[in-house]
Amino acid sequence: MKPPLISILMAVKDYERYLPDCLESILAQTCTDWELLAVNDHSTDTTPQILRAFAKRDPRIRPLDNEGSGLIPALRTAFRHSRGSFLTRMDADDLMPPQKLEKLSQKLLQAGPRHIAVGLIRYFCNQGETLGPGYLQYTNWMNEVIRQNKIYQQIYRECTIPSSAWMCRREDFIACGAFEPEVYPEDYDLCFRFYAAGLQPAPVPELVHLWRDHGRRISRTRPEYADHTFLDLKLPRFLETDxxxxxxxxxxxxxxxxxxxxxxxxxxxxxxxxxxxxxxxxxxxxxxxxxxxxxxxxxxxxxxxxxxxxxxxxxxxxxxxxxxxxxxxxxxxxxxx
Structure with missing residues (x-):
């Protein structure tokens, strides 16, 4: 069964070093019925020029300027301009394996409405750099949780739906509040909202996303992702839901x-x-x-x-x-x- 149009929602800020490889990995997808809403969040490097050059190569790439400021407003802008019936997210410093969109969309078609397709992830780092053992341990735990579909069972340990390794239907995403809440960490907040809304995970036991670790990754540098912010999110969600x-x-x-x-x-x-x-x-x-x-x-x-x-x-x-x-x-x- 052929999937409907897939909207890929992506925010990008000052990632000229990684953006071309990211875009090439999207262009290499075996599933071709997609659009990329790439929102420039007030970059000061050559990010806007890179986006425009790739858009000339392929009209499925749609560069936009952030209608606000910051990651969540950028994702909100991308969603507002999207047209697809299926939605997924992408980070501008990461890579898509060639079959990512195909695997996630086929699983979502099989599972039906009120499901989220979730696949496996792998960390990698730039040439000459070493990936820390903590990331390898986290990857192994995350992937085992997804394989065994313990996504909600272990949701209070850590975010169990990786930020760019999911796909869902537009109507289900809207029912969960989309990107309207200005709550960080935004991927963990969305994970809890999927859970509270009763959307059922549909695991894809195959690699669908490559997470790049580097010193400028926002989860390393921004105060919105400090350890205490995760704990400060867990307790209110527990009190509301369980x-x-x-x-x-x-x-x-x-x-x-x-x-x-x-x-x-x-x-x-x-x-x-x-x-x-x-x-x-x-x-x-x-x-x-x-x-x-x-x-x-x-x-x-x-x-x-x-x-x-x-x-x-x-x-x-x-x-x-x-x-x-x-x-x-x-x-x-x-x-x-």
Missing amino acids: YDPQRPLVLYGAGKKGKRIAAMLHQRNIAFHWLCNSPGKWGKSMHGAIWQPPEFLDQLDRPQVILSVAQRGARQSLLKMFSSKNLREGKEVFAFA
């Missing part, structure tokens, strides 16, 4: 992130029980709660647990312990680290 005020709420973990979550709950006047593995803290109070030993969990009926333990081995052990008590991640337990 929190049941009729059940006891448990916070497990007394580290830096646990204390930040506790402070946020206290500020919202939300009662919670605070558990930790540190005997020296038991019986002491902070942010309106008294630290309790892990055994306190057995006294609670149908608890909801926010797990804030960053160390991977300890987190996995705790998840196994919760599972033995019939408390499942994504149902009764929500891992925030």
Whole structure:
């Protein structure tokens, strides 16, 4: 079945070094029924000239100027001018494998409305540079989550729908609010809105996006992507989507992130029980709660647990312990680290 027109939404700012390779990878797509809305976000380098030159080569490339300022307004501009029934996003410093649009659109056609096609990603870096082990670990985790379709089950750990590795129908995107909310990190916010709207992931167990790591990547340099911004997004989304005020709420973990979550709950006047593995803290109070030993969990009926333990081995052990008590991640337990 032939897919409808696919609109590729892309913001670009001062990426003259990477933009030509990005555009060439789009032109090399095996699926040819697409349009690229490439929005220049007030670049001061040769980005506008590069876009115009490529547009002369291929009219499917449509350069635009940002009607506002910043990434989200640029994506908003791209969406406003798009015409496709299917939508996806692209970053101007990344690359598309040749079959990206074909694989995602075919999966979306098979899955039907109210689905999001999501594929695998891979990091790469510029010649002569070395990709850090953290990125490799993150890639392996992300791809395993997608393969096993645990996208929503593990959504509170990290953004589980990569920013440029998804495709959905226009009407579903509009129903989720499109790019109207000015909330960063914008890809994580959109992931939560897909979840809240009930759009079902349709995994594509094949590589669909190549993420370039470099020193100027905005996730490295912009304050909107600092670690605390992800945590500050998780808790409000949990309270809106999964929190049941009729059940006891448990916070497990007394580290830096646990204390930040506790402070946020206290500020919202939300009662919670605070558990930790540190005997020296038991019986002491902070942010309106008294630290309790892990055994306190057995006294609670149908608890909801926010797990804030960053160390991977300890987190996995705790998840196994919760599972033995019939408390499942994504149902009764929500891992925030």
